[in-house]
Structure formats: C-alpha cells, structure tokens
Amino acid sequence: MQNEIMNSTNLLDKDGNLVQKGWGRSTLLKYHRNQVEAAKFKIKEWDYYAVLNDKFGIALTVADNGYVGLGIITVFDFTVPKEWTKQVLVPFPLGKFNMPESPETGDVVFDNKDFLITFKKKEKMRRLEVRIKDFHQGKSLEANIELQEINRDSLMIATLFHKPKKFYYNHKINNLLPKGTMKIGDRVFDFESEPSNGVLDWGRGVWTYNNTWYWGSASGLVDNIPFGFNIGYGFGDTSKATENIVFYDGIGHKLDEVEFRIPDNYTDPWQFTSNDGRFEINFAPVIDRNSNTKVLFIESDQHQVFGHFSGQIVLDNGAIVNVDRVFGFAEKVMNKW
Numbered sequence: 001m002q003n004e005i006m007n008s009t010n011l012l013d014k015d016g017n018l019v020q021k022g023w024g025r026s027t028l029l030k031y032h033r034n035q036v037e038a039a040k041f042k043i044k045e046w047d048y049y050a051v052l053n054d055k056f057g058i059a060l061t062v063a064d065n066g067y068v069g070l071g072i073i074t075v076f077d078f079t080v081p082k083e084w085t086k087q088v089l090v091p092f093p094l095g096k097f098n099m100p101e102s103p104e105t106g107d108v109v110f111d112n113k114d115f116l117i118t119f120k121k122k123e124k125m126r127r128l129e130v131r132i133k134d135f136h137q138g139k140s141l142e143a144n145i146e147l148q149e150i151n152r153d154s155l156m157i158a159t160l161f162h163k164p165k166k167f168y169y170n171h172k173i174n175n176l177l178p179k180g181t182m183k184i185g186d187r188v189f190d191f192e193s194e195p196s197n198g199v200l201d202w203g204r205g206v207w208t209y210n211n212t213w214y215w216g217s218a219s220g221l222v223d224n225i226p227f228g229f230n231i232g233y234g235f236g237d238t239s240k241a242t243e244n245i246v247f248y249d250g251i252g253h254k255l256d257e258v259e260f261r262i263p264d265n266y267t268d269p270w271q272f273t274s275n276d277g278r279f280e281i282n283f284a285p286v287i288d289r290n291s292n293t294k295v296l297f298i299e300s301d302q303h304q305v306f307g308h309f310s311g312q313i314v315l316d317n318g319a320i321v322n323v324d325r326v327f328g329f330a331e332k333v334m335n336k337w
Helices: none
Strands: 022-024 043-052 056-064 068-077 082-091 108-112 115-122 125-136 139-149 155-160 167-184 187-190 197-206 210-222 225-233 245-248 251-254 258-261 270-274 279-295 298-314 320-336
Touching: 043 125, 043 139, 043 320, 056 115, 056 125, 068 108, 068 115, 068 125, 068 279, 082 108, 082 125, 082 279, 125 167, 139 197, 167 210, 167 225, 167 245, 197 210, 225 258, 225 320, 279 320
Parallel strands: none
Antiparallel strands: 022 155, 043 056, 043 197, 056 068, 068 082, 108 115, 115 125, 125 139, 139 167, 155 167, 167 187, 167 197, 210 225, 210 320, 225 245, 245 251, 258 270, 270 279, 279 298, 298 320
8 A cells, every 4th residue: 555645744643653654745744853752862863865976976974863973974986996984973962963854944064073064955955065184094075065956756754663653754855966076185076077866865763673674766867857766665564655666757656565686795786676567677786885883782784785777667657667777776774773
C-alpha cells in the first residue's frame, strides 16, 4: 500500500505519535521538536548534502544526534579514485544545534574553531559554505556552492517504528543544480565544468537502537531531461509507503518495493530489482567509502558506494526510460546508536 499524504497537518499529535503515515510530494507535515515525546538524547536531527559529478564531489553532514553532534566533510576524486574525510564530534548537543524544523526554511551553522559548515536557504536556492584550515596534508578546504531546486516534486515520508513514539520523518530532494567551486590548497574544482547534481537528505526522528538501512540516490539527465531516483528500505514499518520514487522532468513516479542485490565485494557490480518490474537497474561501482566505528555503546559499519547506474525504469504512464550511466551512490549502513 502506498498512502499518499495530501493534507497538511502537524507531524505529531499531543501524545507524540504520528498523525499521518505515508509519503508526500512536498513538505506537508509540520515537525516541531517540542512535540517529540522522548528524552533529548534520543532525538536525531541531520542535514546531509552530496554534490557530485563522475569526476569529483563533496558530501557534507551536520547532525545533532542527542548525545553526540557531528560535522562531517568528505571530498571525492573519482578519477583516482580517492576520498578524504574530516569530522568533528561534539558531545551531548541535546538540541543546541537548533536544526531547522523544516527543509524549506532555516539555516544550519556548524562552527568549531577552524572547521565551518553552513547551509543557508533562500526561496529555491540553497547555499553551502565550507571553511577548514587543515583538511588534508596541511592544505585548507574552501567551498562555496549554490544549489537550485528545479523539480516540482520531492519525497516526504513519515515512517513508524514497531515501538511506541519512535518515528522517522524524512525529505529527499533530488536534481539540485549546482554552481560554485571547492578548493583544496591551490587546486580548484568547478561544479559547472562537468554535468553535476546535488541531493539533500533531511532527517528528523526518534530511532530504535539497532538498525540497518539501504539507500540509493542518483540525479542527472536522460535524453536531456532531468532524471533522478531515491530507493531504500531496512527500518520501520513500510506498510503505508516505501521510500522508492523516480523523478522525471520534475515529477515524482512512486514505486513499490525495490530490492538491493549486493555482492560480497562491494566494488563488484550490484543489481536492483522491483516487485512490479518498474525498476531494473545495474550499478557499476567506482569507490566504496567504508567506515567502521565502535565507541562505547555506539557502533557504525558503513559502505557508501559511488558509481554509475544503468538499466530500465517504467513511469506511472507506462513509458519506459532507458538509463545510461547516471552517476550516484548506494549504501548499506548498520548503526547501533
């Protein structure tokens, strides 16, 4: 069942339970942190941006996960391939990051001495700024990127866990068109020099402790028409909606279930298949951004794999879209948090 939410309401009722469960095409549900019925250290709020082409890219995370806050920056050179990551941990922010209550408004600022990440929103434009004095081998990192929203539709999803008052409220915005640069030392990467796209993953919720999720995303052009998709599963009750959707010329085409067929070696070819035959895609990996962390009661094993997607997708009207080497990523992440 795919329950499309059509009416705007609060996300949570007075008891901290989801008012509506399902998916939508825009920000219809209103999240208010003070309505969450959970201890401050259990509330997780994050903004994640990835801006990519098949030559280079950057990924930025600011997260207030209650007992730990994170600022994470990863730069990719897919021609090598190689990635460099730097992060700063902040103990027990407990909501002090003041993360926006909507993906449509508000700014994010993570400023920790010589480590700065900012996300600023104005109408249909998002501005990302990064300043790090010592990013890699003593070289500084600077980035100024503007992202233009072009799609009519995005993906909003409200997912219930199988425990009271546990939920995940998520927005995915694909096909964000970038302009701007990032600079490492004297080397400049211009996002307008290559066909590039960005994606936003905006998440707020109260999670259960042990979770494994699968997520894939790509944006690009197919026959000069804007195209993208979001696929994923692995947590919560998806009986009201999956998070699988294709964007074609700005319009969302909702999918049912998509299965990730992942090889033992993450850099071998992957396959994706759907129960209704509408998403049949192969994935050729370029690089696996793998991390494995264990600190006290927190564990995380992540494989975020970047590469090219090719295959066939069927839209709501039955039209077939042939996908040829659209760049993006797919991941498997295990968290105990």
